[in-house]
Amino acid sequence: MELLTHILHTTLATVFDVLPIVLIIFGFQIFVIRKAIPHLKKVMVGFFYVLVGLSLFLVGLEEALFPLGELMATQLTDPSFIYGKDGIAGAILDPWDYRWVYLFALAIGFSTTIAEPSLIAVAIKAQDVSGGAISIWGLRIAVAIGVAVGIALGTYRIVTGTPLYFYIITGYVVVIIQTLYAPKTIVPLAYDSGGVTTSTVTVPLVAALGLGLASTVPGRSTLIDGFGLIAFASLFPIISVMGYAQLSQWRNRRTPKNTEGE
């Protein structure tokens, strides 16, 4: 019963979320384009699927995965786990003590990105448009590696307390240099993958990790240091996607016979 109200509640919230989009699309379709939407019935059914799918997806996450993930984030950042039961008082902060946190950040960043619906959408489109040159799984794994490394580095930043802009600006410089050398066709897609990685699945878990860390590491403030993980998660995929394209370009150049033979 409780589950049913939860599902209903989320569905209603999703409907409200989608309402502005539907109004804008139908408004323009009726008043500006003045033509019926092609395959209207199919589109309506599809919209219904999107609504039901997204609601079930969110309820499932909130019922099962988020509470457990958040609990684990707090447990892993808890001083009694990090310093052992008796070492809390007067412990000297060593970034190495937090190694399980980095590993968790790495693993959870990778796995949540693989399940991110908007990334799946962009990957499907990219495979279509590129005629299969970019595979759905290739893109998803490249992006997931970027997010994993980004979030792990982001947790390291919170532990050490180094300023956020230092990392982000360095990242920008790397992106700009890569842009000059990467194959032209991948650049826009790489820039896009920065924005799509962080939505329904990744943000809540990552936010819990950041806030948990910032509140337990001595000398950090949740308000200033708790933020910034999402910025890491949207910058590093740009680097990893361009890197993936550069790597495959480089491999093709090294073995020209294979590519010509295909």
Place this chain on the structure above:
Amino acid sequence: MNNWLWEFSKSLLESFRDLAPIIIVIAFFQLAVLQQPIPNLGKLVSGIFMVVLGLTFFIRGLEMALFPLGESMAYAFARKGSVLWLLTFAFALGFGTTVAEPALIAVAKEAAEVAAAGGMIVNDELAKDSYANGLRFTVALSVGIAIVIGVVRILKGWPIQNLIIVGYAGVVIMTFFAPKEIIGIAYDSGGVTTSTITVPLVTALGVGLASSIKGRNPMIDGFGLIAFASLTPMIFVMAYGMVV
């Protein structure tokens, strides 16, 4: 019917594969690192089942509704040939989908807390609410403008990196002048604006536009709208922090 069932169970299996890494990670850390039993196993299993089912429906609906809709609108605008209406649509889509975004509402609320704690605004509910709402509209405005810039780029065929590098320079310059408390939130706001429903629509719009305009390559010109939508909020939020 049988065929449909076969397709459906195939996509269910695919969704399960998408989710498997999370299950493995959580199980490993819970059992091997934290060495604790998994609480509420029944609830976890039913939750995972719902996520798998939801993802399956979403992907199906994506290909039935969101992709064709975004593309057919792009073709219709290209045929109509009215740039002004296209740009109005682009702005409305960017603004309209962002202003109601739950993730953004949450971030704006936290930003107000930070501002109040940092002494930038008066620490009461009224001031915090107006700060949060102002921030929300600022971000929505910036996403609307971003989609407009992105669509203009597709129409003109400008190379994306020039615009992005200008944007990065904007972010870096603003970082030096914005109040320190707002920087983390500003950087994060770039990531939260693009929701699960907006992304497929906007991507289909861009690719559709690029394929219906002569001389544009959908791969080079079609992608990139999302990139703008996650860059401009950073600049606008820092500007908001400086002005308010």
